[in-house]
Amino acid sequence: MTDLTGEVLEAGNPDYERARTPALPNYHHIRPRAVVRCFTPDDVSNALAYARESGIHVTPRGGGHCFAGRSSTTGIVLDLSPMNDVSVHDGTATIGAGAKLAEVYGGLHRHGLTLPAGCGPTVGIAGLTLGGGxxxxxxxxxxxxxRLRAAQVVLPDSRIVDCAHDREPDLFWALRGAGGGQFGVVTKLVFDPVPEQLATRFVLTWPSSRAADVLQKWQEIAPDAPDELSANLKIDARGATVFGTGRPDDFLDLAPATSDIRTMPYFELKQSFDELGELDPGPVLSRSHFFRRAVLALDDLGPGRELNFTPMGGAYNRTSRAATAFAHRSERFLVEHVSADADWVHQTWAQLHEHASGGVYPNFPDLHLADPLTAYHGENLARLKEIKRHYDPTGLLHFPQSL
Ligand SMILES: Cc1cc2nc3c(=O)[nH]c(=O)nc-3n(C[C@H](O)[C@H](O)[C@H](O)COP(=O)(O)OP(=O)(O)OC[C@H]3O[C@@H](n4cnc5c(N)ncnc54)[C@H](O)[C@@H]3O)c2cc1C
Structure with a gap:
């Protein structure tokens, strides 16, 4: 039997509890047989060999934020957080797959660079990138x-390979949108970063009585706005909040009750929105879907219920559907229903879903979907299944809803 290398933490070890606990309270009860803290690709390779030989389930973990708990298991969790280096050479960023977003933004900021990526300082760059971002x-x-240019991957057969447009091109294609825990364990990500610039930050609010008007206007403006404008909308019991970066002039016509508009370095802007990525203290259910038409009306939301609207369009939709595994290149916006009140989430999701495109963002996995693989991967599904058969013929890396 291959030996596990790295730092192996089992129940009883003082570091086990912290290492085993994922970010989402929904999955805090799942206790792995061991957490292997991986410092090198060889540690990952040995752990995959051990899993093959023992038949014990294994799953990689970056930031541990998966909505469906896919980085938790009663088997072996591969904790990649020790591999969190961020370096820049000749304008190219090389990032260890265990880095969290705060480490990524901080490391790139020192070079006047950044990446288009999510909120939430403790979200993992690996999970985020492999599902889109x-x-x-x-x-x-x-x-x-x-922005991904190459990746180092430990395959299910324990080989360590590099992939890019010209090396293992099918694997590289699949990683960009469908790669979370499916084809191999990524140990390094190489990106083409973007310049960090001064940016306008805005937060505009309206009371609940205006939420329906704001929603209607948001659907008209946000998905077709100039690329520089990224206006997110949150509606909850307190009212409507439009926030983001760019010039929000069109929303000012709606006479917000409060408006906070400031110019600042992008790094500070990003940090100022950190609280958006904060986790609820208890379990909540989140379901989402993409929309191509502006058709949404709104019922009153009670306390603890939240709808989040994310604009698509712009550069998201200028890459073709077949260019990478990310299939959702014609969507106008994404709606997320979030609450501890699961009945409300299911009910409002079902009400809106008849107007939705059918696509679901792979990074917001939803265990209640009738046909999840089509929802996540659309027309790219057949090619992804072939690539899965090639790189993981025995299905070593699996979870509910995996390919
Ligand atoms: C608070 C919060 C804020 C969020 N904000 C955003 C946002 O702004 N934008 C956005 O697009 N998404 C956002 N998300 C969703 C986020 O993109 C996904 O939850 C993502 O999968 C998290 O990655 P992770 O590494 O933290 O999670 P993990 O649970 O560690 O991993 C997610 C999946 O990827 C796999 N995986 C992890 N590391 C590797 C690896 N090295 N190689 C192969 N597979 C791997 C895991 O096995 C699992 O299947 C947010 C989620 C939360 C909870």
Whole structure:
């Protein structure tokens, strides 16, 4: 039997509890047989060999934020957080797959660079990139995965390979939008970063009585706005909030009750929105879907219920559907229903879903979907299944809803 290398933490070890616990409270009860803290690709390679030989389930973990708990298991969790280096050479960023977004933004900021990527300082760059990656610079520069130029991957047979457009091109294609825990364990990500610039930050609010008007206007403006404008909308019991980066002039016509508009370095802007990525203290259910038509009306939301609207369009939609595994290149916006009140989430999701496109963002996995693989991967599904058969013929890397 191959030996596990790295730092192996089992129950009883003082570091086990912290290492085993994922970010989302929904999955805190799952106790792995061991957490292997991986310092090198060889540690990952040995752990995959051990899993093959023992038949014990294994799953990689970056930031541990998966909505469906896919980086938790009663088997072996591969904790990649020790591999979190961020370096820049000749304008190219090389990032260890265990880095969290705060480490990525901080490391790139020292070089006057950044990446179009998400909110949430403790979200993992690996999980985010491998499922796409939406963020405030996305309408301008595309998905996080659209900036990926190469990756180092430990395959299910324990081989360590590099992939890029000209090396293992099918694997590289699949990683950009469908790569989370499916084809191999990524140990290094190489990106083409973007310049960090001064940016306008805005937060505009309206009371609940105006939420329906704001929603209607948002649907008309946000998905077709110039690339520089990224305007997110949140509606909850307190009212409507439009926030983001760019010039929000069109929303000022709606006479917000409060408006906070400031210019600042992009790094500070990003940090100022950190609280958006904060986790609820208890379990919540989140379901989402993409929309191509502006058709949404609104019922009153009670306390603890939240609808989040993310604009698509712009650079997201200028890459073709077949260019990478990310299939959602014709969507106008994404709606997320979030609450601890699961009945409300299911009910409002079902009400809106008849107007939705059918696509679901792979990074917001939803265990209640009737046909999840079509929802996540659309017309790219057949090619992804072939690539899965090639790189993981025995299905070593699996979870509910995996390919
Ligand atoms: C608070 C919060 C804020 C968020 N904000 C955003 C946002 O702004 N934009 C956005 O697009 N998404 C956002 N998300 C969703 C986020 O993109 C996904 O949850 C993502 O999968 C998290 O990645 P992770 O590494 O933190 O999670 P993990 O649970 O560690 O991993 C997610 C999946 O990827 C796999 N994986 C992890 N590391 C590797 C690896 N090295 N190689 C192969 N597979 C791997 C895991 O096995 C799992 O299947 C947010 C989620 C939360 C909870």
């Amino acid at each position: 939406l963020g405030l610079l996305g309408r301008r520069y595309g998905l996080t995965s659209d």
